[in-house]
Amino acid sequence: MANDPIKQFEISTIVPIEIANLDLSFTNSSLFMVATTAAVSAFLVLSTKGRGLVPGRWQAAAEMSYEFVAGMLRDAAGTQGMRFFPLVFSLFMFILFANMFGMFPYFFTVTSHIIVTFALAMLVIGTVVIYGFMKHGLGFLKLFVPEGVPGYLVPLVVVIEVISFLSRPLSLSVRLFANMLAGHITLKVFAGFVVSLSGLGFVGIVGSILPLIMTVAITALEFLVAFLQAYVFAVLTCMYLNDALHPSH
Amino acid sequence: MATTEDAAHGAAEAAAGVFPPFDSSTFASQLFWLVLTFGITYYVISKIAGPRISGILEDRHDRIASDLAEAERLKRETDEAMSNYEQALADARSRAQAVAAETRDKLTAETTAKREASEADLNSKLAEAETRIADIKAQALSQVDSIAAEAAEAILGKLAPTAPKAAAVTKAISDISKSS
Numbered sequence: 001m002a003n004d005p006i007k008q009f010e011i012s013t014i015v016p017i018e019i020a021n022l023d024l025s026f027t028n029s030s031l032f033m034v035a036t037t038a039a040v041s042a043f044l045v046l047s048t049k050g051r052g053l054v055p056g057r058w059q060a061a062a063e064m065s066y067e068f069v070a071g072m073l074r075d076a077a078g079t080q081g082m083r084f085f086p087l088v089f090s091l092f093m094f095i096l097f098a099n100m101f102g103m104f105p106y107f108f109t110v111t112s113h114i115i116v117t118f119a120l121a122m123l124v125i126g127t128v129v130i131y132g133f134m135k136h137g138l139g140f141l142k143l144f145v146p147e148g149v150p151g152y153l154v155p156l157v158v159v160i161e162v163i164s165f166l167s168r169p170l171s172l173s174v175r176l177f178a179n180m181l182a183g184h185i186t187l188k189v190f191a192g193f194v195v196s197l198s199g200l201g202f203v204g205i206v207g208s209i210l211p212l213i214m215t216v217a218i219t220a221l222e223f224l225v226a227f228l229q230a231y232v233f234a235v236l237t238c239m240y241l242n243d244a245l246h247p248s249h
Numbered sequence: 250m251a252t253t254e255d256a257a258h259g260a261a262e263a264a265a266g267v268f269p270p271f272d273s274s275t276f277a278s279q280l281f282w283l284v285l286t287f288g289i290t291y292y293v294i295s296k297i298a299g300p301r302i303s304g305i306l307e308d309r310h311d312r313i314a315s316d317l318a319e320a321e322r323l324k325r326e327t328d329e330a331m332s333n334y335e336q337a338l339a340d341a342r343s344r345a346q347a348v349a350a351e352t353r354d355k356l357t358a359e360t361t362a363k364r365e366a367s368e369a370d371l372n373s374k375l376a377e378a379e380t381r382i383a384d385i386k387a388q389a390l391s392q393v394d395s396i397a398a399e400a401a402e403a404i405l406g407k408l409a410p411t412a413p414k415a416a417a418v419t420k421a422i423s424d425i426s427k428s429s
């Protein structure tokens with residue numbers, strides 16, 4: 001069924017690989033992960049090859065993305081947070097390029113699978129928890145006890161804080177996953193309308209103008225969402241890392 | 250799922266029934282490739298691209314700072330040259346004024362001296378002339394008596410039969426001129 005909006009998320013094996021009874025096949029998803037990595041690396045490495053004092057167009061773009069993420073991290077977590085810069089920058093660039101690749105017709109969207117976004121979210125939360133305990137020891141638990149809360153409210157607040165902390169990896173991963181998934185399904189559904197309506201003759205072709213306009217508009221919106229979700233993921237990462245650096249807020 | 254082909258087939262079959270993003274049979278592969286590709290991305294960014302871009306930005310920052318410092322230095326030099334020039338200009342002006350004042354004073358002094366000299370000369374000439382006039386006047390006055398005596402004598406000689414003595418006439422004249 002050509003109009004099945006779910007089909008675009010199917011994973012198909014390209015090169016079957018199995019190690020220790022685990023299916024580690026090279027799939028279309030893997031292909032686009034590799035493409036994402038290759039594109040990010042090529043963009044950042046090749047554009048800065050000349051190390052121009054006056055940047056060219058590509059180098060300016062690479063510098064701009066660098067300074068964008070650096071500014072984001074510095075604002076959220078201070079100069080101490082800059083030690084996590086490679087992580088945040090990698091996350092931002094990887095998600096941004098994966099999302100943008102997804103905007104090409106027939107391309108697979110790596111970030112439309114919950115396992116991928118969840119793994120990235122767990123990487124962030126794992127970093128926060130491990131670094132937090134390493135740096136502050138048990139003092140990291142102060143994160144769950146905000147200052148200036150009346151004594152009788154502390155147990156309640158601690159419970160709420162713990163729940164909110166535990167829901168972070170979930171919200172972080174589901175936000176990205178659901179946005180990409182829903183956007184692509186919507187796009188596919190409206191594009192499907194155009195095809196099936198225009199098959200109905202003249203009236204259908206006239207009637208398909210509206211969904212066509214919608215498709216164009218949603219495509220533009222999806223480009224915005226693709227960037228915005230990468231940005232949101234990076235910003236939230238910065239804020240969570242700030243918790244690891246300064247647990248007593 | 251004995252062989253990989255079977256596994257792939259099984260995944261595809263499962264995908265037909267299950268919503269693909271929730272199909273756990275593809276999780277292992279996705280995680281494996283994600284770790285690999287994201288790991289490479291992280292490596293490239295942390296070891297190559299990140300340091301290179303930060304180096305570029307730092308170089309530019311340093312260069313701009315040094316250029317600004319150079320500009321500042323040049324500006325300071327310009328200011329200095331400007332103030333030197335103005336100082337020289339002011340010096341020259343005041344010197345010119347001094348020379349002008351000196352010249353003026355000298356000329357005034359000379360003129361004054363000349364004027365005074367000529368005034369003194371004129372005064373002495375005037376005084377000389379006055380004394381000469383006084384002399385002439387005195388002489389004339391002294392001669393007036395004798396002329397008057399002579400005239401009186403002549404008149405008397407014509408009028409009187411006997412000529413009076415010259416000495417008596419002269420005495421009478423001088424009496425008259427004294428009383429008058």
